[in-house]
Amino acid sequence: MTQIMWFRRDLRLADNPALLAAINSAADGEDVLALYIVGPRTWATMSPVQQHYLVASLASLNESLSGNLVIKYGDAREIIPNLVQSLKASVVHAGELHTPNAIARDLEIARKLSGVGSELKFTGSAYAVAPGRITKDDGSFYKVYTPYYKNWLKHGWRRPAEYPDLNQVWCTSVNSDKLPERAELSAFDHPIAGEAAALKRWERFKQTALADYADNRNRPDLDGTSMLSAALRFGEIHPRTLLADLEDSSGHEVFRKEIAWREFYADILFNRPDTDTGYYNRAYQAMEYDTGEKAQERFTAWVTGTTGYPLVDAGMRQLRTTGWMHNRVRMVVASFLIKDLHLEWTLGAEHFAQWLTDFDVASNSHGWQWTAGCGTDASPYYRVFNPIGQAIRFDPHGDYVRKFIPELRHIPGPAVHEPWLVADGLAHGYPEPIVDHASERLEALSRLEKLPKGKVQSAHNPRENDQKRLIQSFE
């Protein structure tokens, strides 16, 4: 008999309750299969940076498991039941996932397993407080961040789980599949994947940047953020591990709130699964967007970082070359796509999904919807980012822009943010602005005013009962 540990978004050994459950459940004579499954459709839509990061993270996990990680390539709906039958596995252990597609898939697998006398058992999740657990007195979920945060704090979380005993007998009778070839990476630096690298980065962030996080987190020109987003997305480190180290000072508090934002958006998506790609506030479906050839050209300029707005272009190029973009810049490029180019936020969300190594459907979709105005925030309609104002404020010396835009490196200081005002500023091929921000801002405001006023329409959620049933008691 075999216990199966199915790694998904928890590519680590430390503080991994599902792994602990698998090892502790293995009775005398039972081994444990450490398994990861790469889905062909997922793989095909991943950017080169995402593919390389995943492969590196799996290699790191495999090393921690002394080479006993088995990687399969295919549909988990087939692979899991087949392995259960061939190994006569009694239980498949996993950390619970809370996004709509994962819930549907896990439910299907759970049904298949129960049909053959086995079980898909969830222990733990990717969150300090699992989605669905924080509710108001009437049982409904919070739609505003601040009261959610207060209750999230009050709810609290467990201490990190103990380290597993690796003197476990691992199942070695299953062979790994070979993954398809990967596309080549750009020459830029990329984050180092793996649990050890994540812990090291956290230690370094704590010592160098956490104290000033409240001030510096908005500065893309500084090394002021944790750079742990990809590690959190792949579960190389658990938010509990971070929270356990935080104190009461200002920088620590702001960082704690960022962790809570991640959990808030996961909770919103869990309760409104239609918002993975759909509008949270459906009144905005009536928004007027540009279409046609000109819109297509503008979208291409946005994607390739050739809009003529240096901060926007630096961010878009950082995304494609490193697989990451600073949070402040994400808001600026999002605002630019939606309010300056008048294109639908879903286009931007899809592009981010393809290129961000830290892509997380809840944070991505709701981050975009926040900017678009259709998200949970009661965003004032007049909130339109000025791409030049933001650049001068948050990249005050122009260092960030020059790093990612070689055509502008000859312009010193903050003048780089308005190269068309500098003699020879556009001499190295950098384009003129493709739109005029001042007039596009007014255009965006006028389109927003035309939207019908109305209550946020909550879609019926046909999977609600299934989701409630899947909530385990760990968090």
Place this chain on the structure above:
DNA sequence: TTTTGAGTTGTTCGA
């Protein structure tokens, strides 16, 4: 049921 205060991240304009 009604009421009250609050709601991540902004910009512009005029004094």
Place this chain on the structure above:
DNA sequence: GTCGAACAACTCAAA
């Protein structure tokens, strides 16, 4: 250059 007001109306949470 700095600073406060204005930019809508609405939903949400809690009393």
